[in-house]
Amino acid sequence: xxxxxxxxxxxxxxxxxxxxxxxxxxxxxxxxxxxxxxxxxxxxxxxxxxxxxxxxxxxxxxxxxxxxxxxxxxxxxxxxxxxxxxxxxxxxxxxxxxxxxxxxxxxxxxxxxxxxxxxxxxxxxxxxxxxxxxxxxxxxxxxxxxxxxxxxxxxxxxxxxxxxxxxxxxxxxxxxxxxxxxxxxxxxxxxxxxxxxxxxxxxxxxxxxxxxxxxxxxxxxxxxxxxxxxxxxxxxxxxxxxxxxxxxxxxxxxxxxxxxxxxxxxx
Numbered sequence: 238x239x240x241x242x243x244x245x246x247x248x249x250x251x252x253x254x255x256x257x258x259x260x261x262x263x264x265x266x267x268x269x270x271x272x273x274x275x276x277x278x279x280x281x282x283x284x285x286x287x288x289x290x291x292x293x294x295x296x297x298x299x300x301x302x303x304x305x306x307x308x309x310x311x312x313x314x315x316x317x318x319x320x321x322x323x324x325x326x327x328x329x330x331x332x333x334x335x336x337x338x339x340x341x342x343x344x345x346x347x348x349x350x351x352x353x354x355x356x357x358x359x360x361x362x363x364x365x366x367x368x369x370x371x372x373x374x375x376x377x378x379x380x381x382x383x384x385x386x387x388x389x390x391x392x393x394x395x396x397x398x399x400x401x402x403x404x405x406x407x408x409x410x411x412x413x414x415x416x417x418x419x420x421x422x423x424x425x426x427x428x429x430x431x432x433x434x435x436x437x438x439x440x441x442x443x444x445x446x447x448x449x450x451x452x453x454x455x456x457x458x459x460x461x462x463x464x465x466x467x468x469x470x471x472x473x474x475x476x477x478x479x480x481x482x483x484x485x486x487x488x489x490x491x492x493x494x495x496x497x498x499x500x501x502x503x504x
Contacts, residue, residue, distance in 0.1 A: 240290025244307075244341045247283035250276050251314070251338035258330055273327055277318050277334065284311045284337060291344045300365070303343045305490075310340030312373035316417075320377075324413055325405045332380040360435040367431060371424035372490065375458070375483050378417035382479040385410045389472055411471055415462070418479065422458045425486075429455060450489035457482035 254276040261268040288307045292299050317333035320326050388401045388410060404410060429451055461478035464470035470478070 240287040241345055243283045243290065244287035244345045247280045247287055248338040248341045250280035250283065251334040251341075254280065255331060255334045255338075258328070262328070262331075268327065270321070270327060273330060274318060274321060277314065277330060280334070280337070281311070281314050281318060284314065284341060287341055288344070303340075303347050305369070307340040307344035308369055309373050309376065310337035312369055313337060313376055316374055316377045320413070320417075325409070326381075326413060328404065329377070329380060329384070332383075333377065336376075358435075360431070364428060364431040364435050367424055367428040368490075371421055371428050372486055374417055374424060375421035375454075375479075375486060378414060378421055378479055379483045381410065381414045381417060382476040385414055386473070386476045389476075411475065414475060414479070415465055418458055418462060422455070422462065425451070425455055425458070447489045450485045454482045454485035454489065457485060 254273055257276075258268050258273060284307075288304075288311050291307065292304050313333050314337040317326075317329045320329065384401070384404060385407070388404050388407055391401045392407065405413075429448075432448070432451075457478060461470065461475065461482065464478075465475065
């Protein structure tokens with residue numbers, strides 16, 4: 238199984254679906270949902286083979302910066318596809334699909350100097366999987382918040398253009414945003430909890446920053462959901478809270494991986 242072939246076909250399919258959706262929106266036409274989701278599903282399954290191939294190799298398991306970026310993109314695409322089945326949010330593919338394609342291409346073209354892991358326990362794999370799921374769902378929430386910001390801005394100025402005019406009502410967009418945050422927070426809670434249970438020396442030098450920033454993200458999203466329930470927070474407050482919370486997660490994982498693997502050239 239060659240991950241390069243699967244990856245190139247998958248990335249091309251993601252990009253093709255994105256171009257199709259953008260073309261339909263540009264001509265003020267509704268995209269065919271069967272075409273959009275069908276191509277997304279094909280790309281998604283091919284992406285799975287590619288991600289598996291670049292992570293699990295004969296030398297061991299690679300969890301380097303760009304391999305994880307591909308896996309994040311895969312889960313982001315999955316969330317966008319699943320949400321499109323029960324909510325009118327197919328336009329999120331404009332952000333999700335290119336992100337997934339970029340993750341694939343980076344994982345295939347850039348090789349960082351990392352040492353493969355010979356084996357991982359089921360507990361560690363459980364923790365890693367939950368972390369990826371949490372980060373990816375919350376990444377989709379960020380994309381949703383950006384669309385919500387654009388929609389809110391254009392509604393205030395009474396000038397609906399571009400993608401915004403094809404979005405669902407503002408209330409529907411806000412409801413979906415907080416549903417995503419709830420799902421992401423639950424996954425993040427289990428991920429942090431499993432880290433305390435299964436990882437030794439969680440506050441050692443190479444993990445303390447990741448642990449601290451992940452907890453900061455958890456607190457940010459928790460306060461945001463509390464404010465939504467108790468104080469009716471919405472609009473710009475919800476958008477800013479989502480961006481701040483996810484920024485902590487980006488620094489927690491990608492920031493540390495970037496510094497260690499690319500800048501310091503450490504495993």
